[in-house]
Amino acid sequence: MIAEEKVMTISKVEGPAGTRQRRLWRHLKKAPLSAWIGIAIVLAYMAVALLAPWIAPHGETEVVGGQYDPWSDEFLLGTDQLGRDMLSRLIYGARNTISVALMTTSIAFVLGTGLGLLAATVGGWVDQLFSRVVDVIMAIPQLIFALLLLSIFGTSVVNLVLIIAVLDSTRLFRVSRSVALNVTVLDFVEAARLQGEGTIWIMVREILPNILAPIIAEFGMRFCFVFLTIAALSFLGLGIQPPTADWGSMVRENATLINYGDITPLLPAGAIALLTIGVNFIVDWFLHITSGLKE
Amino acid sequence: MNLILKIVFQRLGLGVLTLIAVSAVIFSAIQMLPGDFASAILGQSATPETVKAFQHQIGLDKPAVQRYWEWIGGVAHGDFGYSFSSAGSLGGGHDRAVSDIIVPRLKNTLILASLAAVVAVPCALLLGILAALYRNSFFDRFVNSFSLAWISFPEFFIAYILMLYLSVKFQFLPSLASVSNDSGIGDYLVKCALPAMTLVLVTLAHMMRMTRTALVNLMSTPYVEMARLKGASRFRLICLHALPNAWAPIANVIALNLAYLVVGVVIVENVFVYPGIGQLMVSAVASRDIPVVQACALIFAATYILLNLTADIIGIVTNPKLLHRR
Numbered sequence: 001m002i003a004e005e006k007v008m009t010i011s012k013v014e015g016p017a018g019t020r021q022r023r024l025w026r027h028l029k030k031a032p033l034s035a036w037i038g039i040a041i042v043l044a045y046m047a048v049a050l051l052a053p054w055i056a057p058h059g060e061t062e063v064v065g066g067q068y069d070p071w072s073d074e075f076l077l078g079t080d081q082l083g084r085d086m087l088s089r090l091i092y093g094a095r096n097t098i099s100v101a102l103m104t105t106s107i108a109f110v111l112g113t114g115l116g117l118l119a120a121t122v123g124g125w126v127d128q129l130f131s132r133v134v135d136v137i138m139a140i141p142q143l144i145f146a147l148l149l150l151s152i153f154g155t156s157v158v159n160l161v162l163i164i165a166v167l168d169s170t171r172l173f174r175v176s177r178s179v180a181l182n183v184t185v186l187d188f189v190e191a192a193r194l195q196g197e198g199t200i201w202i203m204v205r206e207i208l209p210n211i212l213a214p215i216i217a218e219f220g221m222r223f224c225f226v227f228l229t230i231a232a233l234s235f236l237g238l239g240i241q242p243p244t245a246d247w248g249s250m251v252r253e254n255a256t257l258i259n260y261g262d263i264t265p266l267l268p269a270g271a272i273a274l275l276t277i278g279v280n281f282i283v284d285w286f287l288h289i290t291s292g293l294k295e
Numbered sequence: 296m297n298l299i300l301k302i303v304f305q306r307l308g309l310g311v312l313t314l315i316a317v318s319a320v321i322f323s324a325i326q327m328l329p330g331d332f333a334s335a336i337l338g339q340s341a342t343p344e345t346v347k348a349f350q351h352q353i354g355l356d357k358p359a360v361q362r363y364w365e366w367i368g369g370v371a372h373g374d375f376g377y378s379f380s381s382a383g384s385l386g387g388g389h390d391r392a393v394s395d396i397i398v399p400r401l402k403n404t405l406i407l408a409s410l411a412a413v414v415a416v417p418c419a420l421l422l423g424i425l426a427a428l429y430r431n432s433f434f435d436r437f438v439n440s441f442s443l444a445w446i447s448f449p450e451f452f453i454a455y456i457l458m459l460y461l462s463v464k465f466q467f468l469p470s471l472a473s474v475s476n477d478s479g480i481g482d483y484l485v486k487c488a489l490p491a492m493t494l495v496l497v498t499l500a501h502m503m504r505m506t507r508t509a510l511v512n513l514m515s516t517p518y519v520e521m522a523r524l525k526g527a528s529r530f531r532l533i534c535l536h537a538l539p540n541a542w543a544p545i546a547n548v549i550a551l552n553l554a555y556l557v558v559g560v561v562i563v564e565n566v567f568v569y570p571g572i573g574q575l576m577v578s579a580v581a582s583r584d585i586p587v588v589q590a591c592a593l594i595f596a597a598t599y600i601l602l603n604l605t606a607d608i609i610g611i612v613t614n615p616k617l618l619h620r621r
Binding site: 034135136137139140141142143144145147148149150151152153154155224228231232235236237238248251255258259260261263265266269270272273276277279280281284 | 313316317320321324325327440443444446447448449450451452455456458459463464470554557558561562565566576577579580581583584585588589591592595596599600603
């Protein structure tokens with residue numbers, strides 16, 4: 001949904017290798033507050049996810065207290081419906097939730113961008129075939145299609161990752177194909193073709209470096225979307241399965257507490273929201289830079 | 296005028312083609328079922344005879360193409376086949392038609408979605424136009440970053456925040472939307488209020504951002520610049536110059552978001568236990584009741600396609616460039 005409102009343009013962030021870091025630093029120094037907030041949020045989440053076993057006071061699935069114990073010194077955020085420490089599960093949840101979303105987005109990215117590049121480079125019936133298949137897949141709302149496929153293949157993490165990755169790669173296919181089409185008509189690609197370079201070489205060495213900026217931005221947006229979709233499916237009980245600590249399912253498992261005015265179930269949902277905001281802020285800034293500061 | 300009609304018919308034809316392709320994809324879902332599916336549904340104790348009877352009942356012993364035509368023909372008459380939930384009792388129990396399960400719930404979902412749309416669409420258009428009008432002002436910047444943050448929220452987060460404050464802490468509204476067929480309009484509205492509000496909040500930010508982008512893009516075109524240079528007022532500029540050309544993108548935005556509403560409904564209905572088609576679909580997925588899932592998927596997909604089709608046609612019909620043949 002976010003993708004449609006942003007117009008992608010090919011830009012030239014790639015410079016001589018030596019100045020690239022300095023240029024990055026110059027952009028960083030000029031970055032707006034929102035971008036800094038975004039970077040801080042993402043770094044903090046990465047730290048928590050990587051260091052989970054050392055930060056968490058208790059084990060991921062360890063039963064340490066009674067059901068729904070309130071916040072206390074021993075259990076800073078109380079315990080959940082089985083008596084597991086809420087804070088520890090939140091911390092481990094960062095690891096599980098983010099890694100599943102990252103894995104899914106990466107598969108989608110490789111698949112979508114690869115096929116998109118191939119379609120743009122080869123053209124002809126290959127392009128037609130891929131594009132029409134993608135049209136049909138995109139005509140069905142993604143969450144609905146995911147639900148349909150999950151009901152057929154059953155709910156498991158592997159199925160979840162593969163299904164969402166395939167469905168989401170259609171968006172990346174569209175973007176990478178359309179930006180790559182602008183590049184394939186340029187002279188240096190023609191020169192490479194005449195020189196007798198293979199399709200793979202042209203795709204990876206000639207076209208890819210020139211469309212990197214827009215598709216990296218798209219990667220960020222897709223990550224947000226995939227992250228929210230997986231959270232939604234887990235929340236519905238069809239995504240990541242217990243006893244794995246995962247933010248979406250934690251909201252579902254502890255939702256009854258809301259009726260007693262307890263905000264604990266909102267914490268995992270808030271954690272999801274905060275990370276998505278962070279990534280969105282960074283992507284927004286990145287798009288602003290790569291669109292050549294048009295405004 | 297001929298040109299417009301021609302394009303409209305082309306677009307309609309494309310829409311019908313898409314519908315057929317999508318229905319074929321949804322239908323072929325049952326084709327992709329793993330082999331041991333019948334025993335998974337019927338339980339471990341199923342005898343080879345019951346498995347065979349079950350496969351006969353869902354028609355797996357007939358060729359796929361024939362089954363597709365039977366299925367799509369049934370759908371055209373409002374017959375979606377029978378729910379698997381009745382398959383367990385193949386011997387005695389009576390079959391439950393999918394359409395009987397879906398129809399009352401579809402009505403509930405439509406009421407909820409249209410309630411949300413009636414509030415969200417005008418608000419979003421107004422806010423988007425205002426943000427575009429006062430572009431780069433404090434109002435615009437505030438609305439922009441706020442809505443960027445807002446679209447990052449998962450639906451259930453917003454739903455539970457509303458539930459916590461409006462129904463638990465201050466007890467304005469009931470937290471569960473347990474409507475039934477005999478509830479009166481007032482009762483219905485009160486119970487629908489929280490889910491509808493969630494849907495409004497979820498779609499508002501998206502719709503507003505897209506309206507703003509569509510208008511801002513237009514505002515930078517030469518003919519708007521021209522109008523500004525000749526001294527037209529801001530109001531005149533937006534309403535008489537920019538808006539006629541913006542109908543297509545705005546119609547697109549609205550359709551996209553109504554489509555988004557259709558999906559958001561799935562989650563919101565589950566949070567508030569609202570007896571709609573989204574909740575039905577999720578429970579059908581959990582119990583792997585494929586005919587019900589297929590029917591729901593087809594309804595959602597058809598709605599989505601029709602909304603996009605409508606937006607495209609509005610875009611074509613309101614496009615001033617097509618009025619005059621070159």
